[in-house]
Amino acid sequence: MSVPEIIKLDPRDPDCVQLKRVVDASREGEVVGFPTETVYGIGGLMSVPGVEKRLQEIKGRREGKPFAFHIGDWDMIDRLGVVQTPMVRFLMRSFWPGPITLVVKNMTGETIGVRFPRNKVARLLIRESGEPFIATSANQSGLLSPHTAHQVVEQLGSKIRLLIDTGRTEFSHDSTVLDVSGEEPVILRKKAYGTEVEKAVARVKTDQYPKKKILVVCTGNSCRSPMAEGWLKKELELKGLSDEIEVASCGIGARDGLPAASEAEYVMRNRGVDLSCFKSRQCRDSDIWGADVILVMAEHHADSVEELMPGSREKIQCLDVEDPIGLGMMVYEKTINQIEKKIRDIFHKIV
Incomplete structure:
Protein backbone atom coordinates (compact mmCIF):
# COMPACT_ATOMS: atom_id res chain seq x y z
CA MET A 1 0.00 0.00 0.00
CA THR A 206 -30.75 30.01 33.72
CA ASP A 207 -29.37 33.33 32.43
CA GLN A 208 -26.54 33.22 34.98
CA TYR A 209 -23.59 34.02 32.74
CA PRO A 210 -21.67 37.21 31.95
CA LYS A 211 -23.08 39.12 28.97
CA LYS A 212 -20.10 41.45 28.75
CA LYS A 213 -16.38 41.36 29.54
CA ILE A 214 -14.29 44.35 30.59
CA LEU A 215 -10.51 44.07 30.29
CA VAL A 216 -8.15 46.44 32.13
CA VAL A 217 -4.67 46.87 30.65
CA CYS A 218 -1.47 48.45 31.92
CA THR A 219 2.23 47.63 31.52
CA GLY A 220 3.22 45.08 34.15
CA ASN A 221 -0.19 44.06 35.54
CA SER A 222 1.10 44.70 39.04
CA CYS A 223 -0.19 48.16 40.04
CA ARG A 224 -2.79 50.06 38.03
CA SER A 225 -4.71 47.28 36.29
CA PRO A 226 -5.02 45.00 39.36
CA MET A 227 -6.28 47.96 41.41
CA ALA A 228 -8.75 48.91 38.68
CA GLU A 229 -9.89 45.31 38.26
CA GLY A 230 -10.41 44.86 42.00
CA TRP A 231 -12.25 48.15 42.43
CA LEU A 232 -14.48 47.59 39.40
CA LYS A 233 -15.41 44.06 40.51
CA LYS A 234 -16.45 45.37 43.91
CA GLU A 235 -18.44 48.22 42.36
CA LEU A 236 -20.28 45.81 40.06
CA GLU A 237 -21.03 43.54 43.02
CA LEU A 238 -22.48 46.46 44.98
CA LYS A 239 -24.72 47.29 42.03
CA GLY A 240 -25.84 43.67 41.58
CA LEU A 241 -24.06 43.31 38.24
CA SER A 242 -21.26 40.88 39.08
CA ASP A 243 -23.05 37.96 37.38
CA GLU A 244 -23.71 40.04 34.27
CA ILE A 245 -20.26 41.50 33.67
CA GLU A 246 -16.88 39.78 33.84
CA VAL A 247 -13.75 41.80 34.67
CA ALA A 248 -10.13 40.78 34.09
CA SER A 249 -6.77 42.48 33.68
CA CYS A 250 -3.44 41.90 31.97
CA GLY A 251 -0.20 43.71 31.18
CA ILE A 252 1.38 44.45 27.83
CA GLY A 253 4.84 43.74 29.24
CA ALA A 254 3.85 41.53 32.16
CA ARG A 255 5.42 38.29 33.31
CA ASP A 256 2.88 35.62 34.19
CA GLY A 257 2.38 34.63 37.81
CA LEU A 258 3.81 37.56 39.77
CA PRO A 259 1.97 39.12 42.76
CA ALA A 260 0.52 42.60 42.80
CA ALA A 261 2.78 45.35 44.15
CA SER A 262 2.67 45.46 47.94
CA GLU A 263 1.59 49.13 47.85
CA ALA A 264 -1.30 48.25 45.53
CA GLU A 265 -2.34 45.41 47.80
CA TYR A 266 -2.28 47.74 50.83
CA VAL A 267 -4.34 50.61 49.35
CA MET A 268 -6.91 48.16 48.02
CA ARG A 269 -7.18 46.37 51.36
CA ASN A 270 -8.26 49.72 52.83
CA ARG A 271 -11.08 49.69 50.28
CA GLY A 272 -12.19 46.16 51.13
CA VAL A 273 -10.53 44.55 48.10
CA ASP A 274 -8.16 41.62 48.62
CA LEU A 275 -5.30 41.37 46.09
CA SER A 276 -3.25 38.89 48.13
CA CYS A 277 -3.94 36.04 45.70
CA PHE A 278 -3.60 38.13 42.55
CA LYS A 279 -1.22 36.83 39.85
CA SER A 280 -0.07 38.89 36.87
CA ARG A 281 -0.80 37.87 33.28
CA GLN A 282 0.64 38.96 29.97
CA CYS A 283 -1.98 40.20 27.50
CA ARG A 284 -2.76 37.75 24.71
CA ASP A 285 -4.83 38.04 21.57
CA SER A 286 -7.56 35.93 23.19
CA ASP A 287 -7.88 38.54 25.97
CA ILE A 288 -8.33 41.32 23.44
CA TRP A 289 -10.79 39.44 21.26
CA GLY A 290 -12.86 38.28 24.21
CA ALA A 291 -13.26 41.75 25.71
CA ASP A 292 -16.23 43.98 24.88
CA VAL A 293 -14.63 47.00 26.57
CA ILE A 294 -10.89 47.57 27.11
CA LEU A 295 -9.72 50.14 29.66
CA VAL A 296 -6.09 51.14 29.11
CA MET A 297 -4.02 53.36 31.35
CA ALA A 298 -2.11 55.19 28.58
CA GLU A 299 -2.20 55.67 24.81
CA HIS A 300 0.82 53.45 24.26
CA HIS A 301 -1.17 50.60 25.82
CA ALA A 302 -3.90 51.25 23.24
CA ASP A 303 -1.27 51.02 20.49
CA SER A 304 -0.04 47.69 21.88
CA VAL A 305 -3.58 46.31 22.11
CA GLU A 306 -4.25 47.35 18.52
CA GLU A 307 -1.04 45.63 17.45
CA LEU A 308 -2.12 42.41 19.19
CA MET A 309 -5.58 42.50 17.64
CA PRO A 310 -5.99 44.88 14.68
CA GLY A 311 -9.41 46.50 14.63
CA SER A 312 -9.80 46.57 18.41
CA ARG A 313 -9.40 50.35 18.77
CA GLU A 314 -13.15 50.96 18.87
CA LYS A 315 -13.40 48.92 22.11
CA ILE A 316 -10.70 50.93 23.91
CA GLN A 317 -11.19 53.66 26.53
CA CYS A 318 -8.03 55.41 27.73
CA LEU A 319 -8.02 56.44 31.41
CA ASP A 320 -4.70 58.33 31.18
CA VAL A 321 -3.34 57.30 34.60
CA GLU A 322 0.41 57.42 35.22
CA ASP A 323 2.38 54.44 36.56
CA PRO A 324 2.99 54.66 40.35
CA ILE A 325 5.60 51.89 40.43
CA GLY A 326 8.36 52.67 42.93
CA LEU A 327 6.90 56.04 43.97
CA GLY A 328 5.58 55.31 47.46
CA MET A 329 2.26 54.84 49.21
CA MET A 330 0.96 58.39 48.75
CA VAL A 331 1.30 58.10 44.98
CA TYR A 332 -0.55 54.79 45.02
CA GLU A 333 -3.40 56.43 46.98
CA LYS A 334 -3.51 59.20 44.39
CA THR A 335 -3.48 56.64 41.58
CA ILE A 336 -6.43 54.61 42.85
CA ASN A 337 -8.38 57.82 43.46
CA GLN A 338 -7.75 58.78 39.81
CA ILE A 339 -8.80 55.35 38.62
CA GLU A 340 -12.02 55.45 40.66
CA LYS A 341 -12.95 58.90 39.39
CA LYS A 342 -12.21 58.16 35.74
CA ILE A 343 -14.10 54.87 35.73
CA ARG A 344 -17.06 56.47 37.51
CA ASP A 345 -17.11 59.18 34.82
CA ILE A 346 -17.60 56.58 32.08
CA PHE A 347 -19.34 53.90 34.14
CA HIS A 348 -22.69 54.03 32.35
CA LYS A 349 -20.96 54.07 28.98
CA ILE A 350 -18.90 50.94 29.62
CA VAL A 351 -21.54 49.03 31.59
Missing part, protein backbone atom coordinates in the same frame (compact mmCIF):
# COMPACT_ATOMS: atom_id res chain seq x y z
CA SER A 2 1.35 3.44 -0.92
CA VAL A 3 1.36 5.95 1.91
CA PRO A 4 1.50 9.74 2.32
CA GLU A 5 4.73 11.48 3.17
CA ILE A 6 4.76 11.74 6.96
CA ILE A 7 6.28 14.89 8.45
CA LYS A 8 7.16 14.38 12.10
CA LEU A 9 6.96 17.56 14.21
CA ASP A 10 7.50 18.33 17.88
CA PRO A 11 4.03 19.32 19.16
CA ARG A 12 5.51 21.96 21.48
CA ASP A 13 8.27 23.32 19.22
CA PRO A 14 7.52 22.42 15.59
CA ASP A 15 10.18 22.85 12.91
CA CYS A 16 9.01 25.91 10.95
CA VAL A 17 10.76 24.82 7.75
CA GLN A 18 8.99 21.46 7.73
CA LEU A 19 5.68 23.03 8.67
CA LYS A 20 6.03 25.50 5.79
CA ARG A 21 6.06 22.59 3.33
CA VAL A 22 2.56 21.67 4.46
CA VAL A 23 1.47 25.31 4.50
CA ASP A 24 2.69 25.73 0.92
CA ALA A 25 0.83 22.58 -0.13
CA SER A 26 -2.41 23.88 1.37
CA ARG A 27 -1.94 27.23 -0.39
CA GLU A 28 -1.54 25.33 -3.64
CA GLY A 29 -4.94 23.73 -3.11
CA GLU A 30 -4.02 20.38 -1.57
CA VAL A 31 -5.91 18.59 1.18
CA VAL A 32 -3.41 17.85 3.97
CA GLY A 33 -3.44 15.74 7.13
CA PHE A 34 -2.82 17.27 10.55
CA PRO A 35 -3.34 16.59 14.27
CA THR A 36 -5.73 18.30 16.64
CA GLU A 37 -6.00 17.70 20.37
CA THR A 38 -8.91 15.27 19.80
CA VAL A 39 -8.37 13.43 16.50
CA TYR A 40 -6.27 13.64 13.36
CA GLY A 41 -7.95 15.63 10.62
CA ILE A 42 -7.77 16.38 6.92
CA GLY A 43 -8.57 19.75 5.44
CA GLY A 44 -7.88 22.46 2.91
CA LEU A 45 -8.33 26.19 2.47
CA MET A 46 -11.96 27.26 2.32
CA SER A 47 -11.35 29.33 -0.83
CA VAL A 48 -10.09 26.35 -2.87
CA PRO A 49 -12.71 25.33 -5.45
CA GLY A 50 -13.98 21.82 -4.89
CA VAL A 51 -12.33 21.30 -1.50
CA GLU A 52 -15.53 19.88 0.02
CA LYS A 53 -15.96 17.49 -2.90
CA ARG A 54 -12.36 16.34 -2.45
CA LEU A 55 -12.93 15.70 1.27
CA GLN A 56 -16.04 13.66 0.47
CA GLU A 57 -14.05 11.54 -1.98
CA ILE A 58 -11.23 10.92 0.49
CA LYS A 59 -13.62 9.90 3.29
CA GLY A 60 -16.16 8.12 1.13
CA ARG A 61 -18.81 10.36 2.65
CA ARG A 62 -22.22 11.10 1.20
CA GLU A 63 -23.07 14.54 -0.06
CA GLY A 64 -25.23 16.81 2.09
CA LYS A 65 -23.41 16.25 5.36
CA PRO A 66 -21.46 19.47 5.96
CA PHE A 67 -17.87 19.83 7.13
CA ALA A 68 -16.70 22.22 9.85
CA PHE A 69 -14.55 25.28 9.45
CA HIS A 70 -11.29 25.19 11.44
CA ILE A 71 -9.67 28.48 12.44
CA GLY A 72 -6.13 29.29 13.53
CA ASP A 73 -6.63 32.63 15.28
CA TRP A 74 -9.37 34.86 16.64
CA ASP A 75 -9.46 37.11 13.55
CA MET A 76 -10.80 34.24 11.49
CA ILE A 77 -14.09 34.28 13.43
CA ASP A 78 -14.87 37.62 11.79
CA ARG A 79 -13.74 36.31 8.39
CA LEU A 80 -16.42 33.63 8.67
CA GLY A 81 -19.03 36.28 9.51
CA VAL A 82 -20.13 34.54 12.70
CA VAL A 83 -23.07 36.20 14.47
CA GLN A 84 -21.65 36.92 17.93
CA THR A 85 -24.46 37.12 20.45
CA PRO A 86 -23.51 37.48 24.15
CA MET A 87 -24.22 33.75 24.57
CA VAL A 88 -21.95 32.81 21.65
CA ARG A 89 -19.14 35.06 22.87
CA PHE A 90 -19.40 33.66 26.40
CA LEU A 91 -19.09 30.09 25.14
CA MET A 92 -16.24 30.97 22.79
CA ARG A 93 -14.36 32.66 25.63
CA SER A 94 -15.02 29.68 27.88
CA PHE A 95 -13.87 26.88 25.57
CA TRP A 96 -11.74 28.21 22.71
CA PRO A 97 -9.12 27.33 21.72
CA GLY A 98 -10.21 23.84 22.72
CA PRO A 99 -11.98 20.60 21.84
CA ILE A 100 -15.41 22.13 21.24
CA THR A 101 -17.13 22.53 17.86
CA LEU A 102 -19.72 25.31 17.88
CA VAL A 103 -22.62 25.32 15.44
CA VAL A 104 -23.39 28.99 14.76
CA LYS A 105 -25.23 31.32 12.43
CA ASN A 106 -23.29 33.53 10.04
CA MET A 107 -24.28 36.93 8.69
CA THR A 108 -26.06 35.41 5.69
CA GLY A 109 -28.24 33.23 7.90
CA GLU A 110 -26.40 29.98 7.18
CA THR A 111 -25.73 27.46 9.95
CA ILE A 112 -22.05 26.44 10.06
CA GLY A 113 -19.80 24.44 12.35
CA VAL A 114 -16.64 26.12 13.61
CA ARG A 115 -13.71 24.58 15.49
CA PHE A 116 -10.74 26.44 17.03
CA PRO A 117 -8.29 23.66 17.96
CA ARG A 118 -6.00 24.00 20.96
CA ASN A 119 -3.29 21.93 19.27
CA LYS A 120 -0.38 24.28 18.55
CA VAL A 121 0.59 22.67 15.24
CA ALA A 122 -2.99 22.78 13.92
CA ARG A 123 -3.32 26.46 14.82
CA LEU A 124 0.03 27.34 13.22
CA LEU A 125 -0.79 25.42 10.06
CA ILE A 126 -4.13 27.16 9.58
CA ARG A 127 -2.90 30.60 10.62
CA GLU A 128 0.15 30.49 8.35
CA SER A 129 -1.96 29.20 5.47
CA GLY A 130 -3.84 32.49 5.73
CA GLU A 131 -7.50 31.54 6.00
CA PRO A 132 -9.86 29.05 7.67
CA PHE A 133 -9.72 25.40 6.67
CA ILE A 134 -12.69 23.28 5.74
CA ALA A 135 -11.82 20.11 7.61
CA THR A 136 -13.01 16.82 9.03
CA SER A 137 -11.65 13.77 10.85
CA ALA A 138 -9.07 11.77 8.87
CA ASN A 139 -11.00 8.51 8.69
CA GLN A 140 -13.10 6.58 6.24
CA SER A 141 -16.77 7.38 6.74
CA GLY A 142 -18.28 5.06 9.35
CA LEU A 143 -14.94 3.99 10.85
CA LEU A 144 -13.35 5.13 14.11
CA SER A 145 -11.66 8.53 14.24
CA PRO A 146 -7.85 8.26 14.22
CA HIS A 147 -5.71 9.32 17.17
CA THR A 148 -2.32 8.55 15.59
CA ALA A 149 -0.78 9.20 12.20
CA HIS A 150 -0.45 5.42 11.75
CA GLN A 151 -4.22 5.03 12.06
CA VAL A 152 -4.68 7.71 9.38
CA VAL A 153 -2.39 5.82 7.02
CA GLU A 154 -4.27 2.57 7.70
CA GLN A 155 -7.57 4.16 6.69
CA LEU A 156 -6.66 6.66 3.99
CA GLY A 157 -3.45 5.28 2.49
CA SER A 158 -2.15 7.65 -0.20
CA LYS A 159 -5.38 9.60 -0.65
CA ILE A 160 -3.48 12.57 0.82
CA ARG A 161 0.12 13.47 -0.06
CA LEU A 162 1.29 15.08 3.20
CA LEU A 163 0.50 14.11 6.80
CA ILE A 164 1.84 15.83 9.93
CA ASP A 165 2.67 13.44 12.78
CA THR A 166 2.99 14.80 16.33
CA GLY A 167 2.25 11.56 18.14
CA ARG A 168 -0.95 10.42 19.85
CA THR A 169 -3.65 13.03 20.32
CA GLU A 170 -4.22 14.59 23.75
CA PHE A 171 -7.78 13.24 23.99
CA SER A 172 -8.96 9.76 23.12
CA HIS A 173 -12.32 10.91 21.72
CA ASP A 174 -13.83 13.49 19.37
CA SER A 175 -14.76 17.09 20.10
CA THR A 176 -18.01 17.96 21.82
CA VAL A 177 -20.46 19.60 19.40
CA LEU A 178 -22.59 22.44 20.78
CA ASP A 179 -25.33 24.08 18.72
CA VAL A 180 -25.62 27.78 19.59
CA SER A 181 -27.49 28.82 16.44
CA GLY A 182 -30.80 29.17 18.29
CA GLU A 183 -32.00 30.96 21.39
CA GLU A 184 -30.69 28.25 23.72
CA PRO A 185 -27.59 26.06 23.36
CA VAL A 186 -28.08 22.36 22.58
CA ILE A 187 -25.40 19.68 23.00
CA LEU A 188 -25.42 17.57 19.83
CA ARG A 189 -22.48 15.36 20.80
CA LYS A 190 -21.02 15.03 24.29
CA LYS A 191 -17.35 14.05 24.13
CA ALA A 192 -14.26 16.04 25.19
CA TYR A 193 -15.02 18.54 28.01
CA GLY A 194 -18.60 17.26 27.97
CA THR A 195 -19.24 17.82 31.68
CA GLU A 196 -17.79 21.34 31.58
CA VAL A 197 -19.94 22.17 28.54
CA GLU A 198 -23.05 20.89 30.34
CA LYS A 199 -22.33 23.23 33.25
CA ALA A 200 -21.89 26.20 30.90
CA VAL A 201 -25.12 25.35 29.08
CA ALA A 202 -26.96 25.23 32.41
CA ARG A 203 -25.64 28.72 33.23
CA VAL A 204 -26.90 30.03 29.90
CA LYS A 205 -30.33 28.43 30.29
